[in-house]
Amino acid sequence: MSEEPILSVKGISKSFGGLKALMDVSFDVQRGEVFGIIGPNGSGKTTIINCITGFISTLAGQVYFKGKEITGWKPHKIADAGIARTFQIMRPYYSLPAYKNLIIPLWSPRARKTGGWRGGGKHGDRDTVAVDILEEIGFERDSRVPYKLSSTLPTGYQKRLELARCMALRPEIIFCDEVFSGLSMSEIAGMLPLIEKMRDEGITLIMVEHRLRELFRVATRVMALNFGEKITEGEPSFVIEDKRVREAYLGTEEV
Amino acid sequence: MEMMRKERIDRGLKVRTEGLYAISSYREILYLMGPRLLLIVGVMALPFIFELAPYWKRVINIMFVYALLALSFDFLANYVGLVCLGGAFLTGVGGYFSAIYNVYLSFPTYLAIPCATITGAAFCTLCLIPCLPLRGVYFAIVTLMYPLLFTRIIEALDILGGTNGITGVDGFANQYVEHYIIILVVIGFLFGMRRFVNQDIGLVLRGVKDNDQSVRASGIDVTRMKILAVFVASLIGCFGGAYMAHLYMWAGISLFALDFSIIPIASVVIGGGGTLVGALIGSFILVPLSEILRAFGTFRIVIYCIILTGFIVFKSEGLMIFMQRKYHQFERWVKV
């Protein structure tokens, strides 16, 4: 494909004091694909998301979104440009009921520009649109669930709320930071269709995941990190066979 | 031996009126409107109640000024997450600006006060902008210091009347204007702020308090939101200061007094943080109390501080939340 990648990351490096969290990581993501980032704990998966989305400053490297450089932009500007992200540590707006959580992204300048999800970005009845969105992602509409305080929701619902928060912005890319972690098998079964639906809507997904089986069901390409360095990249079946990836997760055979 | 526990259940009346889609009886209307009407009527009637005690009428005016400051503090601290330790900064700026407009620029009272409110709020917001992108600690530190700094600067440079203040400020037309201007403004701000925090934009501000990272990730400039919040809160405080300048017909360093910083905080803590009404109730209790304690001189500040510390440490929920609970729920002992 000679099409320009929607996201182009070149040579990102980041150190925390003496700890080299990322070393010269580069990759490209094509529009519409589901790109996985895997690696053992501490390999820098969440750090790369934080660097790309502007929450952490980088030591070196550039990030290009649709050809334009976004390195060093503030997080809200990057989100405004169309890159959304979930947070690994769930923190919904505790004092607000579930559906009100969505009012905030629906109020944002981006939602107002793009119309948001299901037209909720236009000034008007964001409340109804918020409940509609919740129904779309699996909250039972006629129950009290959408109206419950978000701090009382079970984990599966909170994860879906995070994704809904991203979707409300009508982004072009969503970074999913370990959305499958902490979920039971049935909750994951509920998540997968949601991911597929987002992909079908044309959103590019970049998923940092630990649960490889679920990830490989949806991912088109996967990149593996270890100790802050990229070790390989390619189709899921190719990457899983790679010796270095196995060593990273399982350790080497040497005694 | 039976173990009993307390069970709290929402009253039927509360559940029925929660949705507000259809209110079907006078009883339900009364349930909802009752407390609000009681508040409005009670507050409007206060000047008449105290007809026989002129000294206390002046206290009532001041009480409402403190109520405004408490409202401003409650909004910033419990809805936006910014703790303002310097309410006196707002009153001082508002008061001095109004005196300047009135005395140096010859604006009439009814023009000076609105101008002072708006321009004063703009000035306060500008002064606070440097610390808004930073952690909450800095906001607390800076707001705490501004009243102290400005007092000393005015004293040392002997500007704006120095220690004597600006005299010759016009007063109000008559006593009733004095009372009702502040009462109506307080009621207006109270119901206005309640509306505001439930509007979409208010929800964004509350989101900033709960999780500002998430708000940023939603594409909203959090610093700009904080600036808006500080401006709104400053409007409330500066109005109070401007009003006082005309009430006393004088603007002096005492407008930056610590009382204006501490009593609102104590009022909110006692009255129930986060309820907005609690701020009013707290002031209704603390200000008359402080008048009674005036005989003790500055010792009354010691008392407030001890009360404040006690509440903060033992985290009492405040009167308003207690009353709300009693109103909306009933309790009964249930066998375990």
Added chain:
Amino acid sequence: MHIIIYGIINSITLSLVSLGFTLVYSISRVPNFAHGALYILSGYLVWLFINKFAGFPYPFAIIAAIGLTAVVGALIYRFILIRIRGMEISEIIATYAIGLAILEGLRWGGLRGGTFTLPTFMAGSVNLFDVSVDYQRLIIVGVGILTFVSLYVFTRYTKIGLALRGIAQDERAAMMLGINSDMTAIVSLAIGSALSGFAAVLLLPLGNIVVETGYNVLIFAIAVCVIGGLGSWGGTIVASFVIGFAQILTEAFISTHYQMVVALLAIIVTLLVKPSGIFGKQKELEERV
């Protein structure tokens, strides 16, 4: 020359005054807004001892007052701050309220009507490079430098000092190594309060004991710490010199009344340009807990 000498004196004064605040914050992350109150409290205690108890020796009064102040600081932590540990805003409000209670309580209970002074350590003055400097100020500079050096040695070479530094750098790690964070907080608050008392005893003989000074001390301590970087000792000292000299310079070229303006401007400029202060480390957005 006058400027240099008085600049140095002023800077060391400021740093002595701010050291207690910085120490407490850097070690236990507690912003001790009762700092100014503790300063005046020590001064008042010394005055009480030497004036109400006939024949009470001055040195003993000093030691007793500083000791009592340290105890007050420790008590504040043990009974109040310990319950709200970690909630910075509550700590600020609580320590501020306690500080106010102390200051206004002192005002009501005695510090009004009349002047309260402490005797200087050594009367008279000396001529240094053609500038007249009184002995008290020289003592202040000497003691100040001695204090910095001994604090430096203490925290680098003694076990307790190292424990304090460990906690200052990373509380959780230190706790895992067996250092009791509450005990160190009590100790740090005691030391911090003692330091503010120490500064009071040195500086108050230069003037009167007035409650207003308590507020001024708090303002200057915060200004110095914000500019130097909250929690950085090196920053505190550098910042005191910056502000100290700025004040002396404005005093020389403009007027004596601009001390506060200098402090205010310095804070605003710092917050705008480098919020973490001269030596402070700004925590990244995602690193904030």
